[in-house]
Amino acid sequence: MKKILVILFLSLLTSSNLFASEASNQNKFNQWLLKNGHTQYLEGGGAKVDICATFKKNSDAWLNEECGNYPKGKMITMNNLNIKLVNKALSGTNITYHANPNLDTLIYYLWKYSYRDRGSHLKEFKPTNSSYDFKFNLIEDKFLKKQMKTKGILSYLYYQDGEVLIDEFSPKERLGEFLNNETKFYSMSMGKSVTSYLLGHAICDGYIDGVDARVNDWPVIKDSLYHDQKLINFLNMNTGDQKYIDEFEDGTSKLGAYEDEDIETTMRAHFRNKNTKKSKDKYNYNGFVTQLILNYMKFKIGEDYDKFYSKVFNDKIKIKNSIRYGYTSFQEENGNGHPNIMATRFDYLRIAKAIMDDYQNDTCVGKYLNEIHKRRIPKNVKEPLYNRTKSYGGQFHMDFPGLEDKIIFGMGGYGGNVILIDMENSRILVINSLHYNNSKYKYNHKKLILDPFKKGK
DSSP states (O other): OHHHHHHHHHHHHHHOHHHHHHHHHHHHHHHHHHHTTOGGGBGGGTOEEEGGGGSOTTSHHHHHTTGGGOTTOOEEEOBOOOOOTTSGGGSSSSOOTTOOOOHHHHHHHHHHHHTSOOTTTEEEEOOOSOOOOOEEOOOOOHHHHHHHTTSSEEEEEEEETTEEEEEEEOOTTTTGGGOOTTOEEEESHHHHHHHHHHHHHHHHTTSSOOTTOBOOSOGGGTTSTTTTOBHHHHHTTOSSOTTTOOHHHHSOOTTOSGGGSOHHHHHHHHTTTTTOOOOOOOOOOOHHHHHHHHHHHHHHHGGGHHHHHHIIIIIIIOOSSOEEEEEOSSOGGGTOEEEEEEEEHHHHHHHHHHHHHHHHTTOHHHHHHHHHHHTOEEOOSOOOGGGOOSEEETTEEEOOTTOTTSOEEEEEETTTEEEEEETTTTEEEEEEESOOOSSTTOOOHIIIIIHHHHHOO
16 A cells, blocks of 8 residues: 555656645645544554655655755655545646546545645634624434435535524535534635625725726726726626636636736736727626626725725624635735635625625615626526526526526535525525536535525425
8 A cells, every 4th residue: 555655646746747736735635634633544643654765866756855855864644545636637726527536535625625724825814703603493304414425515504594404514434524613615706706795885885886886997907808897797797808718618717827816917918908809798707807896896995995894794794713815915906806715614604694684684785785686697608507597696696497586696616615595585505515516426406405495494
């Protein structure tokens, strides 16, 4: 077994820069296993191996590991998991949609998503007030438990009429032993809807005139196709940018790694003085538009932004645990914010409940939510089943199949992450999921997502 693991480790080191990076991540992963008492997944219960002794002296691999700086050997901890990193479908940050990873690989990617250090891309925001505490009246759902034994679902919460009725983790023998109520789940797409909710507060606090306000006072996007468009176009992802960004079509972007750049850098490289022109309005789901919304909002709020953020998350939502939100190392005036978010399962539920409460109480933000629902647009695309709705409005998925008679705001994210909010019937569903596809990891979206909202539990 140890020989096989060493061969895998060497292949990671020598194949490419990407795999060398993954090898570094594996070292951190192994240390995390050791620190958190998961020694059953480590060689010799955590015993260290001299990795330099496995290389020929002065070979590329030996030099890459800087073995010359370790005259007594470079001791590392190795795991005994069958992690399929040599599979190209699993070599990046995310598990690709069509991949069918084994359980050992899921464990590794759970660490990458929830536990590895993201300090260079995510800032921490800590709660300062007392949190909202939920009431529980738990029921058993045998079908859900069966699904969670084989799928990528990590957590399932169902809330109805002021009570949490279903509260389930992945089984201990699957992924549950690595999860608790303080585990933070990462999502970029959930952050899109959260950004919209923040924008509603910015409008109600007078920083922005409304959803029909034109974005013509932000120098960063001047001379681009986004200049002078209405905010509602950004909210509905119909800015006419489909010639330049096509994430839905092939999972990539012609903008390159814009999520690692500030707005100014992306504009200079891809839009400004490039004669970019707005195409016909159509739904074109992508993360860059949300990045624009967030940074425009920060531009308008200015130095009050931290107080504004605290007002929403502490005073309104009443989060219990810290959340983490995205940024780059660039200057703030260049647009360095990103809508990525990490939050615990119950803080996601708190966010959803705050959205529902605003809508039901017809607050100013509730009126904003009502407005973006009225202004929703048709999608005319086929997205994954857990996210396949007829309409999109204000960074929310709307008009779920069979539920068109209900006002339901949906958040959907990579890997099968889902939040549904029934605005009128006080029902909320929060699914945190590690992986979803149309084969082995396809969970039953009808029974798990749609049916609870037809008649309730």
